[in-house]
Amino acid sequence: MFHSSFLDRHLKILFPLPALIFIALLMIFPVLYTFGLSFTNWNLTSGMPLSFAGLRNYTRVLAEPRFLDALGRTFYFTIFAVLFEVVLGVAIALILNRAFFGKNLAKLLLLLPLVATPVAVGIVFNLFYDPTIGLVNFVLKSFGLPQGHWISHADSVLPSLIIVDVWQWTPMITLIVLAGLAGLSEEPVEAARVDGASEWQILWHVTIPMVMPVILTATILRLIDALKTYDIIYAMTGGGPGYASETLNIMGFKYSFEYFRMGQSSVILVALFLIVFLCSLGIMKLRASSEV
Amino acid sequence: MKNKLVSNALFYLLVLVIALMVLFPFLWMLSSSFKTQVDIIAWPPRLFFEPTLQNYIKVFEEQDFLKYFVNSTIVGGLAVGFSLLLGLPAAYTISRYTQKRLAVFILLARLMPGISFLMPWYIIFSRLGLMDSYTALVLSHMLIALPIVVWIMASYFNGIPTEMEESAMVDGATRQYAFLKIILPLSGPGIITATTLSFIFSWNNFMFSQVLSMEKTRTLPIAVYNFVSYAEVDWGGVMAAAVAIMTPAIIITMIFQKYVVKGLTMGAVKG
Numbered sequence: 001m002f003h004s005s006f007l008d009r010h011l012k013i014l015f016p017l018p019a020l021i022f023i024a025l026l027m028i029f030p031v032l033y034t035f036g037l038s039f040t041n042w043n044l045t046s047g048m049p050l051s052f053a054g055l056r057n058y059t060r061v062l063a064e065p066r067f068l069d070a071l072g073r074t075f076y077f078t079i080f081a082v083l084f085e086v087v088l089g090v091a092i093a094l095i096l097n098r099a100f101f102g103k104n105l106a107k108l109l110l111l112l113p114l115v116a117t118p119v120a121v122g123i124v125f126n127l128f129y130d131p132t133i134g135l136v137n138f139v140l141k142s143f144g145l146p147q148g149h150w151i152s153h154a155d156s157v158l159p160s161l162i163i164v165d166v167w168q169w170t171p172m173i174t175l176i177v178l179a180g181l182a183g184l185s186e187e188p189v190e191a192a193r194v195d196g197a198s199e200w201q202i203l204w205h206v207t208i209p210m211v212m213p214v215i216l217t218a219t220i221l222r223l224i225d226a227l228k229t230y231d232i233i234y235a236m237t238g239g240g241p242g243y244a245s246e247t248l249n250i251m252g253f254k255y256s257f258e259y260f261r262m263g264q265s266s267v268i269l270v271a272l273f274l275i276v277f278l279c280s281l282g283i284m285k286l287r288a289s290s291e292v
Numbered sequence: 293m294k295n296k297l298v299s300n301a302l303f304y305l306l307v308l309v310i311a312l313m314v315l316f317p318f319l320w321m322l323s324s325s326f327k328t329q330v331d332i333i334a335w336p337p338r339l340f341f342e343p344t345l346q347n348y349i350k351v352f353e354e355q356d357f358l359k360y361f362v363n364s365t366i367v368g369g370l371a372v373g374f375s376l377l378l379g380l381p382a383a384y385t386i387s388r389y390t391q392k393r394l395a396v397f398i399l400l401a402r403l404m405p406g407i408s409f410l411m412p413w414y415i416i417f418s419r420l421g422l423m424d425s426y427t428a429l430v431l432s433h434m435l436i437a438l439p440i441v442v443w444i445m446a447s448y449f450n451g452i453p454t455e456m457e458e459s460a461m462v463d464g465a466t467r468q469y470a471f472l473k474i475i476l477p478l479s480g481p482g483i484i485t486a487t488t489l490s491f492i493f494s495w496n497n498f499m500f501s502q503v504l505s506m507e508k509t510r511t512l513p514i515a516v517y518n519f520v521s522y523a524e525v526d527w528g529g530v531m532a533a534a535v536a537i538m539t540p541a542i543i544i545t546m547i548f549q550k551y552v553v554k555g556l557t558m559g560a561v562k563g
């Protein structure tokens with residue numbers, strides 16, 4: 001039984017090995033490949049052979065206004081979307097955090113946006129936002145309010161996209177915080193109540209601080225995903241009008257698969273990768289510190 | 293007493309408002325999918341109308357959506373299946389030998405932006421003649437499914453006491469035997485969570501299939517997107533397509549609600 005004893009002794013390495021090799025091949029190698037390409041001149045459509053470009057792609061792309069705008073938009077989108085999601089998500093979780101008739105149904109409803117296909121969600125919101133037949137403008141008009149241009153104008157396109165992201169992902173914060181609240185012990189709340197604290201005081205000084213680690217982790221998780229938002233933006237505006245909703249992800253996609261400027265697109269992808277990587281380091285640190 | 297009644301009424305009103313905000317886009321999508329073009333572009337928007345099945349007939353007969361359904365199911369099914377095959381043993385040793393660094397390494401695949409792998413994949417798969425192949429699509433979707441499987445299962449295995457396999461090993465069983473015959477049979481709920489969640493994420497994925505698939509292997513999200521650009525103003529057809537793509541994920545979620553919630557919230561709640 002040589003095989004079996006070999007497996008016995010090396011199980012620790014052999015069991016995770018296939019998964020490890022898979023991720024190395026499909027993730028680590030491609031990322032290094034992209035990094036390498038970022039130092040080359042390579043345009044798939046020109047037919048010219050690949051040549052070494054040194055740092056020229058970096059100096060060119062990083063100084064380009066289109067890149068800097070996309071970078072700014074990426075952060076604008078991420079910060080505002082996540083801010084609203086966390087505030088709303090936590091508030092809704094605190095409201096729902098009690099036993100009530102239909103609680104299970106409410107939780108099911110909250111799950112639906114999370115599993116809805118983002119591309120399709122974007123398209124449905126496009127119908128809402130349509131300036132002439134859309135429901136949103138109809139409602140505004142009915143209340144005598146000025147109508148908006150939504151995704152068809154540069155000024156309003158990013159906020160309009162943020163609303164869609166907020167609709168889709170606020171429930172995730174709510175569900176995570178609800179799960180966190182369910183795991184809390186009742187004692188500190190009871191003790192505060194015995195000491196005569198008001199419900200507001202209990203909320204601010206006892207409950208929220210206790211679920212803070214959960215809120216923080218959920219926030220960072222959302223931050224990382226929001227930085228990478230692609231589906232709804234591509235499906236709703238394709239980065240337009242003009243470049244008005246072009247984030248780094250969309251710009252990287254266009255440079256790669258529309259212009260086929262692989263060298264320059266690599267710079268964009270490396271930048272996006274680094275930003276997400278640094279945020280991810282944040283979440284790991286947080287996890288490590290909250291585990292102690 | 294009266295005060296209590298008022299606050300209760302207020303609470304349910306609030307819950308109702310939240311529920312409506314969440315549900316409304318779904319309801320509008322559903323009702324629009326049964327409207328004729330005339331009813332959709334009518335101003336003011338029509339709440340009552342004579343429902344038609346025309347949009348669905350168009351989507352499934354003219355657009356061959358059934359084929360894309362099958363493609364999405366094949367890609368998602370195979371990606372999840374292979375991810376369980378690779379991920380279960382990895383999750384097991386991560387849990388039993390507390391291989392933290394390995395866990396973080398695999399989690400990175402979940403966190404990093406997909407486009408930074410997609411561009412090189414495009415070049416490599418083109419060279420290998422694997423564009424528009426199930427192989428390339430399944431491999432790319434495995435990168436979505438595998439981290440979910442490993443992360444969920446590692447934390448599930450953490451909840452199974454080590455005595456379970458240790459007592460068998462005292463009796464002479466090997467660890468791999470104990471894993472297969474004792475741990476896996478106890479892991480049903482965890483496997484359901486991992487499977488449903490990773491399948492839904494694969495089902496909804498847009499970017500990977502957008503680049504790696506063409507006519508033969510096209511998945512549903514691409515078909516829905518193409519339908520929009522192709523049928524610019526055919527809102528009814530587009531809404532029917534949106535309903536078609538969301539229905540399976542929603543049905544799975546309704547059946548496995550408990551598991552899906554656990555999978556989505558676990559990572560953040562437990563360290």
